[in-house]
Amino acid sequence: QVQLVESGGGLVQAGGSLRLSCAASGRTFGSIAVGWFRQAPGKERECVSAIGASGGSIYYANSVKGRFTISTDNAKNTVYLQMNRLNPEDTAVYYCAARVGRATYSTLASLYEYWGQGIQVTVSS
Numbered sequence: 372q373v374q375l376v377e378s379g380g381g382l383v384q385a386g387g388s389l390r391l392s393c394a395a396s397g398r399t400f401g402s403i404a405v406g407w408f409r410q411a412p413g414k415e416r417e418c419v420s421a422i423g424a425s426g427g428s429i430y431y432a433n434s435v436k437g438r439f440t441i442s443t444d445n446a447k448n449t450v451y452l453q454m455n456r457l458n459p460e461d462t463a464v465y466y467c468a469a470r471v472g473r474a475t476y477s478t479l480a481s482l483y484e485y486w487g488q489g490i491q492v493t494v495s496s
Contacts, residue, residue: 373397373469373485380465380490383457387494391452393467393487401425401445404476406483407452409463409492416466420452421476430476434460457494464489 379391406421420441421430440453468483
């Protein structure tokens with residue numbers, strides 16, 4: 372069993388930055404793959420970034436490449452999503468998700484067993 376808790380969301384002006392955190396309990400991030408997803412109203416949930424176990428591989432959606440950075444702090448059992456140069460299209464509920472016992476990440480939400488509660492990110496123009 373893995374529990375995930377997101378933090379760090381909020382309201383920011385366009386061009387600003389936020390850092391999301393995903394703290395895990397029950398398993399260490401070194402043994403699981405983690406994805407950051409977002410869902411805007413009326414849209415499907417999409418993977419914006421993901422990282423394989425032990426940070427061996429990283430994925431970014433084209434829409435966030437060059438602006439978002441995923442990283443892990445194994446000592447704190449936390450995964451971060453640094454979001455820079457935010458724009459209104461980044462407004463969504465952001466979720467972190469974990470694949471237990473999988474070294475590789477996936478961009479498919481259905482392949483993640485555990486999810487955080489979600490956190491709102493709102494970017495004003």
